[in-house]
Amino acid sequence: MDSEDIYQNVERRDIEDTTGPRTQSNGQEGGKDEKRRGSRRLVLMTVCLGLICVVLLVFVILQLITITAERDLLKSSKNTVEEFNHTINSLQDNYTDLMTEKHQLKNNFSSLSQKKLELETRVNDLTAEKSQFQGRVDSLSQKKLELERKVTSLSEELMREVSKRGFFTISSELKSWSESRQYCRDRGADLIIINTEEKQRFISRA
Incomplete structure (x- = not known):
C-alpha cells in the first residue's frame, strides 16, 4: 500500500x-x-x-x-x-x-x-x-711358331740323314703302333724290327 x-x-x-x-x-x-x-x-x-x-x-x-x-x-x-x-x-x-x-x-x-x-x-x-x-704373348707365339718350324725342319733333316746312314731315333712321345709307324713314314723311315740280340742290346743302351 x-x-x-x-x-x-x-x-x-x-x-x-x-x-x-x-x-x-x-x-x-x-x-x-x-x-x-x-x-x-x-x-x-x-x-x-x-x-x-x-x-x-x-x-x-x-x-x-x-x-x-x-x-x-x-x-x-x-x-x-x-x-x-x-x-x-x-x-x-x-x-x-x-x-x-x-x-x-x-x-x-x-x-x-x-x-x-x-x-x-x-x-x-x-x-x-x-x-x-x-x-709379349704375341711375340712369344711368333717365336714359338718359328721354333716349331725349325724343330720340324731339323727333325725332317735328321730323319733323312738317319734313313740314309741306317741310323734310328727314339721318340719320347707316347703313340699307338699305327700312329708311330705313320710318324716314321712321314719322315721317310719306318719302325725298327728287333730280330737279333745285338739290336736289343744296342736299343737298351740307347
Missing part, C-alpha cells in the same frame, strides 16, 4: 465522520475495491516474480550449457594441441634421423666415389699391363 492509498483512506475516514451512515457504506465499498486492487497487484507481482525466476533459470541453464560447451571445446582443443605437439616431436625426431642418414649416405657416397676412382685407375693400369702382356 503506497502513500496515495493511505491518503485516500484518510480522506474517506474524514468523509465518513462528517457524512454519517451513508458515508460509511461508501467506505466499505472503497475498502473492497482496495482489497481487489491489492490482490491484483499481489498476483501481478507474483506472476512477475515467477517470470523473472523462469527467465533467470533459463539464463542460468543457458550459461551452464555454454560453459559446458566451452569446457568441452577447451578440452578438445587441449587434446588437439597435445596431439599436434606429439606429432611435431615425432616429425622432429624423424627429421633428425633422416638428416643423420643423409650425412651417412653422403659419406658413403664420397667413399664409394673415391673407391670408384681408384678402381678405374687400377683398371686402366691393368688394361695397359694386359696390352703389354698381350704384345
